[in-house]
Amino acid sequence: xxxxxxxxxxxxxxxxGEKRIEDYIIKRLREAGVVYGFExxxxxxxxxxxxFLAKSGSELAVEQSYNFTxxxxxxxxxxxxxxxxxxxxxxxxxxxIYPVKWMSFPVCYRYERPQRGRAREFMQFNLDILGVSGxxxxxxxxxxxxxxxxxxxxxxxxxxxxxxxRRLASEILESCGxxxxxxxxxxxxxxxxxxxxxxxxxxxxxxxxKIERSADTVINFASCSDPNAPWLVEAAGGSExxxxxxxxxxxxxxxxxxxxxFEASVVxxxxxxxxxxxxxxxxxxxxxxxxCGGGRYDNLVGMFGxxxxxxxxxxxxxxxLELFLETYGLIPDSISGKHPADIFLAIYxxxxxxxxxxxxxxxxxxxxxxxxxxxxxxxSKQFRVADRKSIGYIAIIGPEEVASGKITLKNxxxxxxxxxxxxxxxxxxxxxxxxxxAN
Amino acid sequence: xxxxxxxxxxxxxxxxGEKRIEDYIIKRLREAGVVYGFExxxxxxxxxxxxFLAKSGSELAVEQSYNFTxxxxxxxxxxxxxxxxxxxxxxxxxxxIYPVKWMSFPVCYRYERPQRGRAREFMQFNLDILGVSGxxxxxxxxxxxxxxxxxxxxxxxxxxxxxxxRRLASEILESCGxxxxxxxxxxxxxxxxxxxxxxxxxxxxxxxxKIERSADTVINFASCSDPNAPWLVEAAGGSExxxxxxxxxxxxxxxxxxxxxFEASVVxxxxxxxxxxxxxxxxxxxxxxxxCGGGRYDNLVGMFGxxxxxxxxxxxxxxxLELFLETYGLIPDSISGKHPADIFLAIYxxxxxxxxxxxxxxxxxxxxxxxxxxxxxxxSKQFRVADRKSIGYIAIIGPEEVASGKITLKNxxxxxxxxxxxxxxxxxxxxxxxxxxAN
Numbered sequence: 001x002x003x004x005x006x007x008x009x010x011x012x013x014x015x016x017g018e019k020r021i022e023d024y025i026i027k028r029l030r031e032a033g034v035v036y037g038f039e040x041x042x043x044x045x046x047x048x049x050x051x052f053l054a055k056s057g058s059e060l061a062v063e064q065s066y067n068f069t070x071x072x073x074x075x076x077x078x079x080x081x082x083x084x085x086x087x088x089x090x091x092x093x094x095x096x097i098y099p100v101k102w103m104s105f106p107v108c109y110r111y112e113r114p115q116r117g118r119a120r121e122f123m124q125f126n127l128d129i130l131g132v133s134g135x136x137x138x139x140x141x142x143x144x145x146x147x148x149x150x151x152x153x154x155x156x157x158x159x160x161x162x163x164x165x166r167r168l169a170s171e172i173l174e175s176c177g178x179x180x181x182x183x184x185x186x187x188x189x190x191x192x193x194x195x196x197x198x199x200x201x202x203x204x205x206x207x208x209x210k211i212e213r214s215a216d217t218v219i220n221f222a223s224c225s226d227p228n229a230p231w232l233v234e235a236a237g238g239s240e241x242x243x244x245x246x247x248x249x250x251x252x253x254x255x256x257x258x259x260x261x262f263e264a265s266v267v268x269x270x271x272x273x274x275x276x277x278x279x280x281x282x283x284x285x286x287x288x289x290x291x292c293g294g295g296r297y298d299n300l301v302g303m304f305g306x307x308x309x310x311x312x313x314x315x316x317x318x319x320x321l322e323l324f325l326e327t328y329g330l331i332p333d334s335i336s337g338k339h340p341a342d343i344f345l346a347i348y349x350x351x352x353x354x355x356x357x358x359x360x361x362x363x364x365x366x367x368x369x370x371x372x373x374x375x376x377x378x379x380s381k382q383f384r385v386a387d388r389k390s391i392g393y394i395a396i397i398g399p400e401e402v403a404s405g406k407i408t409l410k411n412x413x414x415x416x417x418x419x420x421x422x423x424x425x426x427x428x429x430x431x432x433x434x435x436x437x438a439n
Numbered sequence: 440x441x442x443x444x445x446x447x448x449x450x451x452x453x454x455x456g457e458k459r460i461e462d463y464i465i466k467r468l469r470e471a472g473v474v475y476g477f478e479x480x481x482x483x484x485x486x487x488x489x490x491f492l493a494k495s496g497s498e499l500a501v502e503q504s505y506n507f508t509x510x511x512x513x514x515x516x517x518x519x520x521x522x523x524x525x526x527x528x529x530x531x532x533x534x535x536i537y538p539v540k541w542m543s544f545p546v547c548y549r550y551e552r553p554q555r556g557r558a559r560e561f562m563q564f565n566l567d568i569l570g571v572s573g574x575x576x577x578x579x580x581x582x583x584x585x586x587x588x589x590x591x592x593x594x595x596x597x598x599x600x601x602x603x604x605r606r607l608a609s610e611i612l613e614s615c616g617x618x619x620x621x622x623x624x625x626x627x628x629x630x631x632x633x634x635x636x637x638x639x640x641x642x643x644x645x646x647x648x649k650i651e652r653s654a655d656t657v658i659n660f661a662s663c664s665d666p667n668a669p670w671l672v673e674a675a676g677g678s679e680x681x682x683x684x685x686x687x688x689x690x691x692x693x694x695x696x697x698x699x700x701f702e703a704s705v706v707x708x709x710x711x712x713x714x715x716x717x718x719x720x721x722x723x724x725x726x727x728x729x730x731c732g733g734g735r736y737d738n739l740v741g742m743f744g745x746x747x748x749x750x751x752x753x754x755x756x757x758x759x760l761e762l763f764l765e766t767y768g769l770i771p772d773s774i775s776g777k778h779p780a781d782i783f784l785a786i787y788x789x790x791x792x793x794x795x796x797x798x799x800x801x802x803x804x805x806x807x808x809x810x811x812x813x814x815x816x817x818x819s820k821q822f823r824v825a826d827r828k829s830i831g832y833i834a835i836i837g838p839e840e841v842a843s844g845k846i847t848l849k850n851x852x853x854x855x856x857x858x859x860x861x862x863x864x865x866x867x868x869x870x871x872x873x874x875x876x877a878n
Contacts, residue, residue, distance in 0.1 A: 002744050003490055005531040008513070011483035013528060016541065019479045035803035037780035037810035037830075040458045044450035044560055045484065045546065046505070046517075051442055066485070066515075068507035071550055074447070076505075078485075078517075089452060092444040097827045099813060102455065107484065107546075111510055121483055129813070136792075136813035143800065254793045305441050341476035353575075354693045361582065364474040371476035374568070374575035375538060388536045391476075 010120030017336035043085035055084035078109035091304035098131030128313030163278035164266040168241035224264040274298040292316035341371040344386035348398030449559030456775035482524035494523035517548035530743035537570030567752030602717035603705040607680035663703040713737040731755035780810040783825035787837030
């Protein structure tokens with residue numbers, strides 16, 4: 001039998017070059033979290049199905065997920081998102097110090113048709129602040145998002161942090177007499193606004209929401225992109241939710257987060273949001289899927305019993321972020337092609353192997369990455385390997401080098417050769433390598 | 440309904456303190472790979488069941504695994520190990536530059552009873568050299584293992600790299616007329632040697648291997664711990680496999696790898712090994728499970744068609760390694776308790792918030808990790824948070840600080856206070872933070 005050479009559709013398989021790009025992004029995300037004092041945690045991929053049924057709703061937990069019964073008869077799910085597991089972990093931890101500021105890089109799974117920016121197996125970056133009821137938490141999360149985009153060289157005009165308020169939306173929809181169920185449907189329709197042409201979307205609203213006044217309200221509300229828009233002030237002015245969004249927009253202005261913009265139509269898909277919701281979008285229209293989505297949730301741990309915990313958090317898809325960066329040429333070319341080795345030691349004959357291995361070990365002891373020949377092939381073939389792997393320096397270890405203790409370093413790019421003592425190689429490469437690490 | 444607060448048994452859930460320990464270990468493993476020029480790659484968790492049936496055998500792929508049929512009718516497995524996926528990836532890559540030196544940190548899944556050192560969801564470190572037929576590849580892998588243990592402060596006497604040869608074992612078992620099937624059973628029995636008392640084990644051998652001469656051979660062979668042992672020389676002296684193991688033991692001596700020791704009884708569980716096999720063990724007897732297991736495989740990609748690829752590699756369980764380090768007090772206490780923030784900015788009142796946020800952002804711009812109050816609580820409560828999170832420095836931002844541009848830094852450990860210009864805080868903390876990063 002000849003097996004397939006391809007992974008399953010939508011799965012995450014990364015060659016070293018692709019992994020270097022992901023690592024570059026992960027490093028920036030992690031650094032952004034760390035400078036705000038976020039700590040990393042981890043939860044299982046395999047979870048009880050009931051946890052996600054309770055928290056994510058059955059569409060996500062059943063239809064869009066990988067779920068199955070294990071050999072012990074347990075109904076399991078491969079997590080489609082992280083938040084329910086976070087909730088469980090927080091509920092179980094007795095002595096957390098609030099505010100809890102946690103981040104994680106979960107690999108998640110969804111049984112959906114793979115398409116641009118959407119895979120069946122994907123890595124997210126999740127970041128949450130728990131135990132803070134004030135808007136200062138939202139502000140900090142927006143600061144983190146701005147820092148992430150900045151550190152990846154995305155200029156402020158390239159992306160927007162769009163935000164709205166689930167609470168405000170609920171208030172307004174309630175005011176025209178909608179039931180919970182009708183509101184859920186209205187949210188689903190509002191969520192489609194950016195995926196359709198304006199005419200199509202309006203038609204969809206009027207099709208789905210039969211009461212004309214309600215449909216008008218949905219259309220008017222979803223079209224607001226200013227928290228002080230006359231229609232909005234008229235409809236909700238003075239309400240707590242409206243005051244909150246006006247206050248938040250002022251806080252963003254004070255903190256100079258000009259990338260943030262109110263868009264009433266932002267509702268986000270997940271059921272558990274209760275306050276401000278937000279998403280990061282490409283402004284160029286090239287990537288229609290949100291790079292990141294998040295919001296405030298009122299009671300993270302309710303279903304586990306115990307005290308209420310409020311939170312603000314987001315999930316950011318590494319794939320959508322990478323596509324965004326790729327679209328605008330923001331991934332430095334040097335990253336995917338960079339081989340880790342600083343120097344290649346070519347070996348003249350087996351006689352010099354022990355000397356060469358010792359030299360290599362000494363260099364590695366000071367942090368230099370050394371690739372040494374282990375094939376026993378002739379020198380020209382060894383050179384070819386070093387060249388194809390784009391290793392910056394090469395040195396031949398032959399009888400002369402062993403006898404003299406002197407090495408000739410060849411810069412593979414410039415072709416220049418420098419003869420130096422073995423002790424000097426160490427220093428020369430160490431200096432070079434340490435300065436290189438700053439990248 | 441009240442949901443369970445516990446993850447499923449045997450799953451991997453890490454609090455920030457536990458994650459910091461894992462990260463410490465991951466960092467050392469990665470660094471060890473990088474200085475030898477290894478590159479990181481990644482493969483999916485979800486794979487076609489047939490890939491593992493073909494490569495890992497049905498015990499691992501069916502009985503000991505999580506496998507299920509997805510909504511599209513595909514038979515899937517959550518990978519119990521990495522090698523079959525590596526094989527697939529190598530077979531699919533047209534233009535690899537040999538020797539390929541790759542590493543990965545897969546999370547793997549096995550449906551087994553969880554016990555000390557064995558979880559159902561676990562992270563491994565995999566490292567492989569492909570395309571090298573000579574023992575130089577094995578030597579390099581042993582060098583990497585020694586470097587890993589060294590970098591984690593495990594002194595040479597604490598662990599041993601035990602090695603043997605599948606080829607030698609096969610040769611000897613064949614010589615007493617065993618069939619393939621009988622040999623597989625003999626391997627399984629040899630594999631149990633260290634898990635039983637010598638008497639018990641001998642009884643097991645004689646129970647399972649009915650022909651007396653064969654049983655004697657198994658017992659004699661498995662008791663050799665010197666490649667030049669008289670029995671072994673008598674039985675296999677001069678054979679290719681015997682020469683190889685003698686040569687390899689000389690190479691290890693030349694390279695000064697005194698941690699390596701020949702133990703004929705090492706066979707390792709996986710089917711696909713064909714040459715030298717090895718494992719890293721605690722010498723203190725406190726941890727009976729191998730920290731790492733590996734070996735040479737002849738033909739990684741055979742079942743995909745195309746050219747043969749030989750390789751040497753290992754899988755190292757992070758959990759067993761961590762237990763080993765824990766047993767001997769080798770995990771620095773400071774790691775799990777270390778909060779990422781360098782400084783906590785307490786805010787006197789909302790008036791100073793914008794000033795404080797700006798200061799915090801400037802500090803973060805130069806890599807300082809700053810936690811700032813976002814609760815709006817009174818100063819003594821803010822201090823309590825900083826104290827409980829063990830953040831090293833604290834500074835209050837009040838009206839005086841805003842007016843003067845001067846900040847008082849309090850060292851939370853010593854209690855000493857230093858007044859300085861805002862511009863100086865930046866420098867002071869940056870110096871401190873950069874020097875701290877060297878750890």
